[in-house]
């Protein structure tokens with residue numbers, strides 16, 4: 251490790267108490283998508299104190315921000331992505347409180363060696379990852395224009411991995427409108443919207459057998475009637491559909507809609523669709539970035555492997571970022587017991603343990619190292635760009 255790298259890591263070590271405090275504050279104040287006003291303010295304050303110029307998100311995306319270390323030296327430019335939205339009803343069960351603190355930690359390390367860095371560092375505040383597609387809006391607004399590589403780290407209960415094989419994902423609501431009637435006195439006069447929703451579930455479960463292996467479909471009932479003695483006149487489900495193949499998503503959506511139309515016909519209900527205007531893309535891989543991150547993890551004493559193709563796969567709007575600029579979404583293990591899984595209250599609580607906080611500091615150090623190398627090694631950056639073009 252060279253003196254510049256050592257200096258950056260030492261700065262993060264010194265900052266670790268503050269990073270822990272920030273993660274705790276976010277844990278105690280979970281804010282769901284597009285409501286992350288406190289998180290956005292606290293992160294902006296921390297970054298300003300580190301010497302970054304912080305521009306708040308506009309009216310369109312008020313809980314985003316863009317922090318810039320060195321505007322004068324614009325090339326190359328790397329972006330560290332901060333997420334800080336919580337899960338509906340669960341709090342920080344996806345540990346985005348740690349992602350935010352990791353981003354501030356990495357920003358601290360890079361700020362400490364600002365004079366030795368030829369390029370520019372951005373920290374982009376990305377709201378609404380858990381649905382909402384904050385990064386997709388940021389992409390549209392040009393927030394990633396001029397970025398040469400984008401990096402972040404996501405905590406994981408158990409695995410440190412360089413990539414996750416994220417798959418494409420789209421959300422939709424399906425609403426059925428029937429007719430209310432006395433459920434016992436005159437059921438023949440009613441049309442049951444809840445039955446239409448249930449028949450949709452059944453149809454999709456039958457369809458599932460005949461879809462490509464990588465497809466995922468899951469749902470919850472959002473509205474299902476008001477009282478058991480009234481035929482439900484309105485029922486609504488929230489659905490998520492996923493595939494590793496971006497190009498297959500329109501076909502999948504069409505099949506889902508056909509199932510719902512069939513259910514509407516069976517039950518004599520009307521059906522309405524509200525499909526999210528945005529889609530989370532699958533992740534475009536980048537081998538040189540992954541190898542860089544593996545080496546940097548190793549430097550801070552963390553062993554990281556490539557995704558082994560086993561287990562379930564999620565989705566993230568960093569997939570969309572990866573289609574526009576070279577990007578990587580590694581994870582770091584929080585070394586939690588097997589009973590602690592993602593998107594749970596247990597994982598939110600685990601973020602407050604010494605093991606999780608130690609991982610947070612190491613992740614920040616890894617990101618700072620990766621940032622330094624990307625900014626100072628032309629050959630590496632050229633390789634990253636070449637891999638992006640080839641999509642491998």
Ligand SMILES: [Zn+2]
Nearest residue numbers: 343344380593
């Ligand atoms: Zn999540």
Ligand SMILES: [Zn+2]
Nearest residue numbers: 344346379404
């Ligand atoms: Zn997450």
